[in-house]
Amino acid sequence: xxxxxxxxxxxxxxxxxxxxxxxxxxxxxxxxxxxxxxxxxxxxxxxxxxxxxxxxxxxxxxxxxxxxxxxxxxxxxxxxxxxxxxxxxxxxxxxxxxxxxxxxxxxxxxxxxxxxxxxxxxxxxxxxxxxxxxxxxxxxxxxxxxxxxxxxxxxxxxxxxxxxxxxxxxxxxxxxxxxxxxxxxxxxxxxxxxxxxxxxxxxxxxxxxxxxxxxxxxxxxxxxxxxxxxxxxxxxxxxxxxxxxxxxxxxxxxxxxxxxxxxxxxxxxxxxxxxxxxxxxxxxxxxxxxxxxxxxxxxxxxxxxxxxxxxxxxxxxxxxxxxxxxxxxxxxxxxxxxxxxxxxxxxxxxxxxxxxxxxxxxxxxxxxxxxxxxxxxxxx
Amino acid sequence: xxxxxxxxxxxxxxxxxxxxxxxxxxxxxxxxxxxxxxxxxxxxxxxxxxxxxxxxxxxxxxxxxxxxxxxxxxxxxxxxxxxxxxxxxxxxxxxxxxxx
Numbered sequence: 001x002x003x004x005x006x007x008x009x010x011x012x013x014x015x016x017x018x019x020x021x022x023x024x025x026x027x028x029x030x031x032x033x034x035x036x037x038x039x040x041x042x043x044x045x046x047x048x049x050x051x052x053x054x055x056x057x058x059x060x061x062x063x064x065x066x067x068x069x070x071x072x073x074x075x076x077x078x079x080x081x082x083x084x085x086x087x088x089x090x091x092x093x094x095x096x097x098x099x100x101x102x103x104x105x106x107x108x109x110x111x112x113x114x115x116x117x118x119x120x121x122x123x124x125x126x127x128x129x130x131x132x133x134x135x136x137x138x139x140x141x142x143x144x145x146x147x148x149x150x151x152x153x154x155x156x157x158x159x160x161x162x163x164x165x166x167x168x169x170x171x172x173x174x175x176x177x178x179x180x181x182x183x184x185x186x187x188x189x190x191x192x193x194x195x196x197x198x199x200x201x202x203x204x205x206x207x208x209x210x211x212x213x214x215x216x217x218x219x220x221x222x223x224x225x226x227x228x229x230x231x232x233x234x235x236x237x238x239x240x241x242x243x244x245x246x247x248x249x250x251x252x253x254x255x256x257x258x259x260x261x262x263x264x265x266x267x268x269x270x271x272x273x274x275x276x277x278x279x280x281x282x283x284x285x286x287x288x289x290x291x292x293x294x295x296x297x298x299x300x301x302x303x304x305x306x307x308x309x310x311x312x313x314x315x316x317x318x319x320x321x322x323x324x325x326x327x328x329x330x331x332x333x334x335x336x337x338x339x340x341x342x343x344x345x346x347x348x349x350x351x352x353x354x355x356x357x358x359x360x361x362x363x364x365x366x367x368x369x370x371x372x373x374x375x376x377x378x379x380x
Numbered sequence: 381x382x383x384x385x386x387x388x389x390x391x392x393x394x395x396x397x398x399x400x401x402x403x404x405x406x407x408x409x410x411x412x413x414x415x416x417x418x419x420x421x422x423x424x425x426x427x428x429x430x431x432x433x434x435x436x437x438x439x440x441x442x443x444x445x446x447x448x449x450x451x452x453x454x455x456x457x458x459x460x461x462x463x464x465x466x467x468x469x470x471x472x473x474x475x476x477x478x479x480x
Contacts (some may be wrong), residue, residue: 004423068390068427069438070436070438070439070468071390071391071427071428071436071439071468072426072427072430072436084399088421089394089422089423089426090423090426091423091426093431094431095431097431097432100431100432102430102431102432102434103430103431107447226384
């Protein structure tokens with residue numbers, strides 16, 4: 001059995017949660033983010049596609065959704081940074097009997113608004129949204145989305161038919177955006193009772209009708225908390241921005257070597273600054289020209305610049321998946337990403353320069369970054 | 381009737397480390413026999429069955445030498461002394477190439 005190490009983060013430390021195809025890891029550093037220590041492997045052998053940190057209400061809670069190829073997926077949490085986890089004895093995300101569906105994979109765990117510290121969301125495969133209102137003990141299917149008339153016709157993307165992104169609007173209590181592959185972006189304005197599409201202008205390059213009512217293969221959407229109506233979207237071909245909460249989208253793919261990619265992250269303090277890692281094509285899902293480049297915009301997508309300092313620029317055929325790119329909560333932002341080849345990179349100067357934190361991990365599918373909350377319970 | 385269950389390694393954390401579980405109960409089908417096992421070790425149920433009550437696709441359940449997939453599934457009738465083995469399918473591992 002793999003040797004398990006632990007980390008003991010303190011208030012104000014940086015914490016990385018890294019989910020891989022064969023278990024999860026934690027990385028911890030002081031706020032300088034100059035030196036990192038590694039914890040794990042947790043859930044050895046099990047893919048972990050979803051992790052989250054919940055620092056609301058004075059908690060230091062980690063969430064992970066380890067899955068067993070044979071024995072299913074369970075949501076587990078830890079209040080001591082991975083030293084112990086809830087048992088996972090009972091499957092806590094369960095499709096109700098009348099749905100006829102069975103949980104395949106948890107793709108996303110999203111804490112709710114700061115002022116609703118007991119609310120959590122989970123996006124799963126087959127594509128559905130679950131909600132908990134008691135801090136994650138009990139979960140229920142969000143029926144409004146499950147019963148949407150489009151849902152029976154949603155197609156699976158290459159990764160499966162998954163609800164992979166949940167964006168809770170920090171200012172409008174009842175508004176949530178979700179992204180589903182390959183269906184598109186759906187938005188509720190009434191707390192989940194009703195949903196409508198929010199992907200007008202986003203192309204479905206792979207369909208005869210390039211602008212269908214639904215069927216877009218959205219890979220990731222991000223939003224900045226200080227400007228919640230502005231969203232950015234990495235599509236299966238296409239890079240977009242919306243300034244009206246998803247009512248309409250505008251192509252912002254100028255100056256990138258490819259507008260195909262998966263991961264996307266927004267700067268924690270600047271809603272104009274966004275990060276992506278373009279991949280060559282849907283045929284060849286690797287970094288173009290063998291150069292590992294993070295592209296950064298600082299003007300909301302008008303222009304994109306390659307960030308290469310500290311990243312391999314030769315023979316680097318890497319893939320960064322949809323949840324494997326993240327920013328932390330520091331003003332001088334940390335930006336992090338993991339690759340399918342098991343490398344983990346970090347920048348502590350908002351993406352300008354990079355260092356490799358780890359090599360030889362199993363394929364990385366999930367990277368989440370957080371600043372460990374102060375004891376008063378204020379999240380970052 | 382005497383029931384004997386064989387538990388695979390990855391599930392031993394749910395049985396306190398027991399690889400063999402014996403039970404004395406009446407069970408006319410595999411489903412009823414497994415209900416006895418869930419009663420003793422509740423954590424096993426969600427590992428072996430989906431929330432819809434079906435055996436997970438990559439788990440095999442054998443009665444003696446026979447997979448219940450060939451004998452009627454969970455409704456497979458039982459009689460006499462029965463040994464039931466829960467065995468992860470050798471199709472195990474991680475499906476390759478899933479990007480999104």
